[in-house]
Amino acid sequence: MVQLPLPAHISEKAVLESILPCKDVDGFHPINAGALATGEKGFVPGTPAGVIELLKRSGIEMEGKECVIVGRSNIVGKPMAQLMLAENATVTVAHSKTQNLQEVCKRADILIVAAGKKKLITKEFVKPGATVIDVGIHRDENNKLCGDVDFDDVVSAAGAITPVPGGVGPMTIAMLMLNCLESKKMLQK
Ligand code: NAD
Numbered sequence: 001m002v003q004l005p006l007p008a009h010i011s012e013k014a015v016l017e018s019i020l021p022c023k024d025v026d027g028f029h030p031i032n033a034g035a036l037a038t039g040e041k042g043f044v045p046g047t048p049a050g051v052i053e054l055l056k057r058s059g060i061e062m063e064g065k066e067c068v069i070v071g072r073s074n075i076v077g078k079p080m081a082q083l084m085l086a087e088n089a090t091v092t093v094a095h096s097k098t099q100n101l102q103e104v105c106k107r108a109d110i111l112i113v114a115a116g117k118k119k120l121i122t123k124e125f126v127k128p129g130a131t132v133i134d135v136g137i138h139r140d141e142n143n144k145l146c147g148d149v150d151f152d153d154v155v156s157a158a159g160a161i162t163p164v165p166g167g168v169g170p171m172t173i174a175m176l177m178l179n180c181l182e183s184k185k186m187l188q189k
Contacts, residue, residue: 001025001026002015002016002019002026002028004075016028016029016030017029017030021042021043022183022186022187023183023187024043024183025043025176025179025180025182025183026043026045026046026176026179027042027043027044027045027046027049027079027179028045028074028075029043032044033074033078033079036079036082036083037082039086043179043182043183044079044083044175044179045075045076045079046171046172046173046174046175046176046179047075047076047080047114047135047168047171047172047175048076048079048080048082048083049083049175050168050170050171050172050174050175051080051083051112051133051135051168051171052083052084052087053171053174053175054133054162054167054168054171055110055131055133058160060110060131060160062084062087062088062089062110063087063088063089064088064089064090065089065090065109065110066089066090066092066107066108066109066110067084067089067090067091067092067108067109067110067111067112068091068092068093068094068104068105068107068108068110068111068112069081069084069091069092069093069094069112069114070094070095070101070105070111070112070113070114070115070120070121070148071093071094071095071113071114071115071116071135072093072095073114076114076135077093077095077114078093080112080114081093084110084112089110092104092107092108096115101125102124102125105121105125105126106124106125106126106127107127108126108127108130109127109130109131110130110131110133111125111126111127111130111131111132111133112133112135113132113133113134113135113136113147113148113149114135114136114148115136115148116136116148117136117148118136118138118140118146118147118148119140119146119147119148119149119150119153120136120148120149121134121148121149121150121154122150122153122154123150123153123154123156123157125154126154126157126158128157128159129158129159130157130158130159131158131159131160131161132149132154132158132160132161132162133161133162133167133168134147134148134149134151134161134162134163134164134167134168135147135148135168136148136149136164137164137165137169145164145165146164147163147164147167149161149164151163151164
């Protein structure tokens with residue numbers, strides 16, 4: 001596994017592409033990213049895979065729902081969008097150049113936030129009763145862990161919300177372990 005980000009003088013692309021796709025348990029190799037985009041079998045990055053598992057196990061319906069994803073990184077936002085499409089959600093991807101972010105987010109039945117901006121999302125961004133998934137991890141002014149969502153502000157508006165810590169993070173690790181197991185099984189065949 002490659003711990004990103006790499007120092008600036010090392011090519012992330014060259015390093016990621018040097019990993020055998022069948023050992024690419026992070027799902028960052030273009031072969032696995034392509035498999036996800038085309039609906040083929042392959043390794044899916046742990047964080048978005050963990051979000052899907054979390055939604056399924058919490059009984060949150062995805063089919064036909066409006067899903068807004070804030071963030072378009074290769075690690076979270078883009079694969080998250082592919083996975084939500086595969087679950088038949090109607091998907092919007094917002095990013096740093098999106099205009100009227102608040103208005104866009106307010107459409108969401110399921111709002112997934114991976115912007116890397118501390119407490120970006122307040123209750124004004126959330127449709128009452130929406131499911132809010134917070135991928136961000138930061139330290140607040142008191143050195144406490146917090147997310148991209150202002151949990152205390154949003155909790156009363158949301159129908160369901162993931163905490164930070166103890167929400168998406170442990171799911172990421174669980175899905176990574178699952179990928180490791182799958183990789184080992186594939187290599188034994
Ligand atoms: P990134 O910096 O690569 O991407 C952030 C994305 O958010 C970009 O596409 C950018 O366009 C968008 N963005 C930035 N500011 C915005 C704004 N003001 N409005 C709308 N969009 C904005 O980050 P990443 O690797 O995708 O990670 C996002 C966050 O999730 C970080 O806080 C990271 O630490 C966290 N993270 C958590 C886990 C986990 O397991 N919980 C895993 C990966 C990343």
